[in-house]
Amino acid sequence: MALPFKSCNHLETITSVKKAAAYECSVCVEKGDSWLHLRTCQTCGVTLCCDSSPNQHASKHAQQSEHPVIASAEPGERWLWCYSDKTIKQY
Numbered sequence: 001m002a003l004p005f006k007s008c009n010h011l012e013t014i015t016s017v018k019k020a021a022a023y024e025c026s027v028c029v030e031k032g033d034s035w036l037h038l039r040t041c042q043t044c045g046v047t048l049c050c051d052s053s054p055n056q057h058a059s060k061h062a063q064q065s066e067h068p069v070i071a072s073a074e075p076g077e078r079w080l081w082c083y084s085d086k087t088i089k090q091y
Contacts, residue, residue, distance in 0.1 A: 010069050010085060010087075011082050011089045014069060014080060017071050017080070017091060018040050019071075019073070020040045021047065023073065025038060025049040025053070026047070027048060027049075027055065028053075035053040035054075035055070036052045036053045037073075038074065039070040039071065039073055040072075041062070042080065043068075046061060047073050048060075069081065070083070078090060079091065
């Protein structure tokens with residue numbers, strides 16, 4: 001299902017996309033858990049698991065830290081997501 005385009009000031013402030021330093025969710029690694037896909041916070045650069053993963057660490061991080069924008073850390077994917085505005089942007 002395609003999401004309707006709407007503008008988002010959070011996404012527009014991203015001029016350089018932070019990439020994953022390591023291809024793992026550091027919180028899942030500490031707990032011995034697994035993940036499906038990874039997302040990188042565009043405020044602090046931490047890479048955590050997505051909402052399709054059992055622990056949903058990326059969205060928990062966004063809510064607790066008030067860091068609204070993540071980038072997909074998946075190879076070949078080039079998009080940003082704003083949790084606050086529920087908006088996606090290809091880059």
